[in-house]
Amino acid sequence: MKRPAHPRAAEIIHEGRKAFVSGLVYAGILSAFINLLQLTVPLFMLQVHDRVVNSQSTDTLVMLIIVAVVGLGIYCILDYVRALTFQVMGSKLVRKLNLPVLEAAVSASVTKGVSQSAQAIRDLNDIRAFVTGNAISVPLEAIWSPIFLAVLFALHWLYGLVALISAAIILSLSLFSDFLTRRAMKRANESSMQNIGEISGSLRHSEAIEAMGMLPALAGRWRRSQLHTQDLLDATTRRGRALASFTRTCRYMMQIAVLSTGAILVIQQEVSAGSMVASSIIMGRMLLPFDSMVDGWRQWVLAMTAWSNVQDLLENQAPQRETKPTPPTQGELSIDRLVYAVPGSDVPILKGLSFSLSPGEVLGVIGPSAAGKSTLARLLIGVTKPTTGGVYLDGNNVYLWERGSFGDMVGYLPQSVSLLDGTIRDNIARMRDADPRLVLEAARLADVHDMIGRLPLGYDTRLGDSGYVLSGGQRQRIGLARAVYGRPRLVVLDEPNANLDADGERALIRAIEALRADGAIVILIAHRPSIMQIADKLMVLQDGKITQLGPRAAVVGAITPGEKTVGAVMTLRGKA
Incomplete structure (x- = not known):
């Protein structure tokens, strides 16, 4: 095993992981309470329909409103605290990694003859954008989805069954969409990066290009390359949008399915009419993280790749140096x-x-x-x-x-x-x-x-x-x-x-x-x-x-x- 190149590489990496994991655990605990509090609205509707409307009691309505307002107020505070948690995580990671990563990138650039500073900065920005973005919370939301599923099964087992099947369908469609678009998107991105590199490299010699009349020929080459890239992007976008439209349509159909199931159960007097509306809202909330799972997973993969680049840079690529200054000297x-x-x-x-x-x-x-x-x-x-x-x-x-x-x-x-x-x-x-x-x-x-x-x-x-x-x-x-x-x-x-x-x-x-x-x-x-x-x-x-x-x-x-x-x-x- 290679010894870490940066003098404090092992310590920096350990502290970075510790900050990320501890913050993620804390955010996960907050997510449990946030998901519970998101039941406030559907349960409020259920109680209003089944109790207030039937009893015509304004006192009951007032009490339900007070409870709902308090619950939503706590939800607002906890959601804000979770967002701050992610922000603090991102800030701590970047501050801890910024200087050693840049030092390692500059040293590695000199050693390898290839500039890595820009890539290192992009990796740090990608990590911070991921931690402070929405993708990091997707698995936390999905982990606590069984809360909504349990409530649906409590209302009636058919509600739970429909929700379970719907989640499986949404997740399958998301994975299928990712399978169909991933390679095409990769080819399009590689083609785009190649075009940018070619144009940037050529423009460094702009005087020669202008003086010797090479611009028309180069412009023709650039245009052909860009049109090829655009064709790849268009094909990928069409495919992705078609699958997104189909997935959205399936979600609407699932909403109809759960409402229809509720209507049948109400007719058969197995559930109250309020449960029909409440189950539709709860199922929609339960399906939300599954619908975002693939896009969120892509962001996780990109963030893990950026972290891997940073870790490799600190551990293996930068040279090992002494950490203590050497006094001024004059010798041969x-x-x-x-x-x-x-x-x-x-x-x-x-x-x-x-x-x-x-x-x-x-x-x-x-x-x-x-x-x-x-x-x-x-x-x-x-x-x-x-x-x-x-x-x-x-x-x-x-x-x-x-x-x-x-x-x-x-x-x-x-x-x-x-x-x-x-x-x-x-x-x-x-x-x-x-x-x-x-x-x-x-x-x-x-x-x-x-x-x-x-x-x-x-x-x-x-x-x-x-x-x-x-x-x-x-x-x-x-x-x-x-x-x-x-x-x-x-x-x-x-x-x-x-x-x-x-x-x-x-x-x-x-x-x-x-x-x-x-x-x-x-x-x-x-x-x-x-x-x-x-x-x-x-x-x-x-x-x-x-x-x-x-x-x-x-x-x-x-x-x-x-x-x-x-x-x-x-x-x-x-x-x-």
């Missing part, structure tokens, strides 16, 4: 026999890398495409778990390191710089409520303070889909300021000059020099040779192996023209 970076292979693959991307760096050293990593450079960067910052071996900063495993304290030690600039929704100040401060002086220090270190000052609102300029649009170079320079925020001890820069002009590259070099002077370990991964002039050491990575490693001048001198490294490396020889 050691990579020990590092091997990484994509899960399920037998061919490793990195094959036994070992090297070390001391504080204040700058390492340049070069090599051809697909050599494993970006994979190495992700391993160095601890977001990817090594297959074997490890990365250690002052003896601490970077993968197991508690994320909050690790973030204080590490700066990272990925190839594709993603700035989050928020202000420039928020992004540089890594979305923390930070001291503005630290933000200014990072901006000046990355030499972006003047550039930010020229933006509409300076550091308060909002970024994101509805915010200010930055150029590629501006994003990269603000990403650099975020990477150096707080003066981290380990800084990994993956293609940091890819979108920079000459001024931006000079600012980058100055920032690296300042980090080196401050005792930080800096690792540069780049194709453009000019940035490598600042490196103390060079490492050539090829086919997942280190082919050269040493002082920059020595490595450049050892590279032969025939080696399959990046073409610009040879330029370094002339500048070494």
